Amino acid sequence: MSIDKELREELRQAASSMHCPPDLYGRVRQSYQHYVNEKRGISTMKKRILAGIAAVAILIPSAAFAASYLADDIFGSAATIEQRGGTQEDYQEIEGMLQEAQGKLTEDEFKEYMELTKQLMQLKLKITNENGVKHEEKLSKEEQQQFEQLASKLAPYFEKINGSSKP
Amino acid sequence: MNDKELVPWLEKATLGDESAFQLVYQVTHQDVYRTVAFLVYNKQDIEDIVNEIYMRMWRSFHSYDPNRPFRFWLHGITVRQVQDWKRKAWRRIRLFERNRQMTCEQLEWTDKAVLQSEMQYELFSLIHQLSYKQRVVVILRYFHDYALEEIADMLQIPVGTVKSRQHLALKELRKRYEMTGGDVYVH
Numbered sequence: 163m164s165i166d167k168e169l170r171e172e173l174r175q176a177a178s179s180m181h182c183p184p185d186l187y188g189r190v191r192q193s194y195q196h197y198v199n200e201k202r203g204i205s206t207m208k209k210r211i212l213a214g215i216a217a218v219a220i221l222i223p224s225a226a227f228a229a230s231y232l233a234d235d236i237f238g239s240a241a242t243i244e245q246r247g248g249t250q251e252d253y254q255e256i257e258g259m260l261q262e263a264q265g266k267l268t269e270d271e272f273k274e275y276m277e278l279t280k281q282l283m284q285l286k287l288k289i290t291n292e293n294g295v296k297h298e299e300k301l302s303k304e305e306q307q308q309f310e311q312l313a314s315k316l317a318p319y320f321e322k323i324n325g326s327s328k329p
Numbered sequence: 330m331n332d333k334e335l336v337p338w339l340e341k342a343t344l345g346d347e348s349a350f351q352l353v354y355q356v357t358h359q360d361v362y363r364t365v366a367f368l369v370y371n372k373q374d375i376e377d378i379v380n381e382i383y384m385r386m387w388r389s390f391h392s393y394d395p396n397r398p399f400r401f402w403l404h405g406i407t408v409r410q411v412q413d414w415k416r417k418a419w420r421r422i423r424l425f426e427r428n429r430q431m432t433c434e435q436l437e438w439t440d441k442a443v444l445q446s447e448m449q450y451e452l453f454s455l456i457h458q459l460s461y462k463q464r465v466v467v468i469l470r471y472f473h474d475y476a477l478e479e480i481a482d483m484l485q486i487p488v489g490t491v492k493s494r495q496h497l498a499l500k501e502l503r504k505r506y507e508m509t510g511g512d513v514y515v516h
Binding site for chain 2: 163164166168169170172173174175176177180181183186187189190191193194195197198202265
């Protein structure tokens with residue numbers, strides 16, 4: 163018999179006399195269960211992390227949105243009115259008004275309202291000096307007319323806003 | 330049950346299906362145990378390694394390439410796990426009185442069960458005396474019937490190295506077998 167054949171035969175016979183001890187099954191099973199629990203643990207942790215990421219992804223844009231003031235559309239920034247004797251609180255108050263208007267008017271109405279308010283405020287800013295004192299005589303005749311037109315156009319909106327807020 | 334049929338069960342087992350785990354264990358455990366027992370002689374160590382092999386099976390199932398035979402992957406894990414264990418054992422030995430441990434280990438492989446099989450199988454006892462590097466090649470070649478290229482791939486060594494280890498192992502076996510009065514042809 164060649165050594166190749168003999169080796170094969172010998173190994174085969176030796177192998178058949180080697181038996182995996184039956185109690186090893188219990189041990190392997192225990193490690194398997196440990197593995198399964200660990201895997202489940204990891205997958206729930208993964209889910210939590212994903213939920214966390216999703217929450218942050220939702221919160222960031224809404225925080226960014228909340229930070230953009232409606233009043234910024236009209237004045238640019240709080241600095242504009244601060245230069246004319248206004249305070250941060252005044253700005254917040256105007257912001258509150260605008261927010262209220264947004265809530266009560268339809269989308270188209272609100273757009274119109276914002277546009278008119280913007281023009282009105284531009285005129286108001288023009289006549290107000292750095293101490294907050296108004297000098298209406300600074301306006302030209304045309305501008306004065308425009309001012310009144312704007313005020314009358316805005317009146318129905320104000321009524322709508324204030325009317326429904328104080329029924 | 331052949332390789333292809335076993336893979337879906339293995340996948341189920343890695344996902345936590347306990348009956349699939351039982352089936353995979355039933356089909357594979359003798360093969361795994363015997364392969365390890367050919368390479369490592371201490372009973373406790375063999376059991377530790379078998380347990381680790383199964384752990385590695387679950388954990389690295391995602392890296393299994395379904396185009397290759399399942400047993401090739403399994404034996405690859407087995408051999409790597411034994412090598413890992415050897416490396417760790419070497420570190421242990423280096424740390425704690427290397428020489429004394431070495432003699433202990435020499436004695437350990439004359440474990441009762443092993444001793445018994447040695448009495449029965451003379452050539453087998455000679456295989457035990459080969460160096461680990463030669464022995465692993467002999468086991469993969471003559472017990473599992475792998476081609477030299479496959480063994481090279483599994484052990485991540487060049488084919489030439491596999492060839493020379495096999496050649497040296499056979500030479501050694503023939504020499505010792507003759508000395509003990511065996512009747513193996515010398516080519």
